[in-house]
């Protein structure tokens with residue numbers, strides 16, 4: 001699905017990490033950088049999202065599934081919908097697909113694509129969701145336009161998303177990396193509205209001070225990260 005012409009500078013996972021031993025080591029390493037307050041905030045955030053997932057139906061696309069933190073919650077849900085895992089990197093998607101198939105019997109689809117070019121027809125999806133996927137993709141406007149195009153009328157975007165404060169060091173760094181519009185609440189609201197969405201809502205569930213973490217570019221240590229759920233309707 002991925003065209004090198006369109007997506008040649010996109011994120012690539014290091015292929016060598018796709019073994020149980022290396023992945024576990026990586027997870028442990030990552031966990032050590034996450035402070036207690038962030039861990040607790042993330043738990044509250046995911047629990048809040050479960051209430052939204054209970055209402056999901058039809059085709060539900062998870063943008064930037066990665067290692068499947070949110071996708072696993074989708075598969076565990078009792079709600080009646082068809083989940084679609086996606087990522088720009090086919091290798092992480094193959095890994096996650098295999099792990100999820102080993103654990104869950106629920107049927108799902110996995111499709112590799114760049115979220116700036118969705119390989120779906122207009123007006124076909126019931127829900128689009130993500131856990132921090134949008135936070136990891138610059139050129140947010142294009143991604144939101146594509147999500148809008150592929151959702152049915154009345155279809156909804158409901159995603160877990162992080163914000164930082166406008167005058168923070170994180171905002172400065174986000175700007176340097178081309179992520180400014182997606183990490184700052186008022187710009188994201190603006191871009192969602194510009195893409196055509198109605199009933200745009202951002203609900204800040206909780207927040208936590210971010211600890212030094214060389215494994216993530218953003219946020220900057222000591223800045224507050226706001227854990228939100230964004231909602232918008234076509």
Ligand SMILES: C[S@@+](CC[C@H](N)C(=O)[O-])C[C@H]1O[C@@H](n2cnc3c(N)ncnc32)[C@H](O)[C@@H]1O
Pocket residue numbers: 010011012013063064065066067068069070071086087088089092113114115116130131132133136137
């Ligand atoms: C931090 S992970 C997201 C976490 C994940 N949603 C979860 O629930 O665990 C970020 C993912 O975004 C993917 N990504 C980066 N750029 C992308 C793009 N342009 N289109 C689709 N996925 C992209 C990366 O490959 C990576 O797997």
